[in-house]
Amino acid sequence: MSFFSNEIIGWYSENGRSLPWRETKDPYRIWLSEIILQQTRVSQGLPYYEKFIKHYPDLNGFANAEETDILKLWQGLGYYSRARNMHKCARLVQRDFGGFFPSTYAQLLQLPGIGPYTAAAIASFAFEESVAVVDGNVIRLVSRYLGIQEPVNKGATLRSINTYVQEEIQGFKPDLFNQAIMEMGSQICTPKLTKCDSCVLAMNCQAKKEGLVNRIPFKSTRTKVSQKYFNYYLSQNQDQLSLVHRNSKGIWQNLYEFPMEESVNSKVESNATLIGTFQHQLSHQRIEAKLWKVNKIPSRLSQNKGIFEVALGEIGSAYPTHQLMNKMIKAWQEQLTK
DNA sequence: GATACGTGGTG
DNA sequence: TCACCAAGTAT
Numbered sequence: 404m405s406f407f408s409n410e411i412i413g414w415y416s417e418n419g420r421s422l423p424w425r426e427t428k429d430p431y432r433i434w435l436s437e438i439i440l441q442q443t444r445v446s447q448g449l450p451y452y453e454k455f456i457k458h459y460p461d462l463n464g465f466a467n468a469e470e471t472d473i474l475k476l477w478q479g480l481g482y483y484s485r486a487r488n489m490h491k492c493a494r495l496v497q498r499d500f501g502g503f504f505p506s507t508y509a510q511l512l513q514l515p516g517i518g519p520y521t522a523a524a525i526a527s528f529a530f531e532e533s534v535a536v537v538d539g540n541v542i543r544l545v546s547r548y549l550g551i552q553e554p555v556n557k558g559a560t561l562r563s564i565n566t567y568v569q570e571e572i573q574g575f576k577p578d579l580f581n582q583a584i585m586e587m588g589s590q591i592c593t594p595k596l597t598k599c600d601s602c603v604l605a606m607n608c609q610a611k612k613e614g615l616v617n618r619i620p621f622k623s624t625r626t627k628v629s630q631k632y633f634n635y636y637l638s639q640n641q642d643q644l645s646l647v648h649r650n651s652k653g654i655w656q657n658l659y660e661f662p663m664e665e666s667v668n669s670k671v672e673s674n675a676t677l678i679g680t681f682q683h684q685l686s687h688q689r690i691e692a693k694l695w696k697v698n699k700i701p702s703r704l705s706q707n708k709g710i711f712e713v714a715l716g717e718i719g720s721a722y723p724t725h726q727l728m729n730k731m732i733k734a735w736q737e738q739l740t741k
Numbered sequence: 742g743a744t745a746c747g748t749g750g751t752g
Numbered sequence: 753t754c755a756c757c758a759a760g761t762a763t
Binding site for chain 1 (some may be wrong): 758761
């Protein structure tokens with residue numbers, strides 16, 4: 404009888420939140436929710452989940468859509484490779500599996516955008532395979548419970564956590580166990596303001612015993628953010644705006660934006676009017692963007708051949724754009740109306 | 742194994 | 753203002 408597993412499942416049965424993807428066994432819906440929730444809070448992802456289900460209630464509709472339509476719905480969520488990989492994945496499942504997701508962890512792991520966590524989530528939630536999920540919640544909760552002081556962003560530490568939960572899940576309903584351990588991590592064993600007072604594991608928690616709850620999980624230093632300078636050029640003829648498709652590797656791949664040129668330092672243009680300067684913070688870059696109003700897009704831009712014209716309304720309805728673009732358009736529109 | 746990849750919320 | 757982080761994956 405495992406204290407750990409019995410306690411978390413007992414707690415979850417009483418305290419688990421009701422969320423739409425917990426009310427279904429449909430692999431498509433579970434897959435959709437799991438991709439959306441990667442590195443994303445429930446409150447941020449929930450509206451997107453509802454939106455996608457409304458537009459694409461099943462895998463076939465999703466697979467038959469164009470990638471740009473998927474990206475348009477995804478707009479604003481970030482980590483856009485998730486949307487691109489989902490589209491690849493949907494078409495692959497449609498083509499190679501007759502529109503039905505494969506049912507095992509090993510097969511799911513082969514699909515685009517599905518890594519160890521998501522494969523375990525779909526296999527356990529949709530198909531009752533006894534494979535434990537290891538996400539940020541699990542890492543935090545288990546490292547505290549066991550008092551692991553080694554960096555959790557190390558392979559060896561991760562493997563020991565995985566070994567522990569894979570043993571604990573044995574003999575329990577895998578979907579229940581996995582939901583329970585993640586819910587405990589997100590609602591009780593939180594990163595800050597940890598709710599140890601209402602934790603059913605507290606009496607056996609090593610971090611609590613040693614007063615290390617606020618020190619664990621320990622992470623070795625992360626990479627620092629780089630500063631970048633983007634210059635965007637806004638050219639308007641009649642109601643038509645110049646736009647380009649980002650084909651390059653790197654951020655915002657396959658999204659649309661105004662013609663742009665990067666500079667080494669903050670730029671000063673002489674033949675353009677500055678509409679505004681915008682700070683955009685990413686996890687790994689800090690971008691200072693300047694939006695310049697010009698009569699004609701400078702011919703020196705490398706992307707020159709890819710420029711096309713489109714009405715503002717069309718951008719809003721059909722062209723996926725990143726949040727910096729949305730920010731710039733909004734500021735420009737507000738200037739025009741005053 | 743380290744790094745790139747978004748966005749918005751929190752203390 | 754700023755560091756940290758939220759149901760990770762690909763390369």
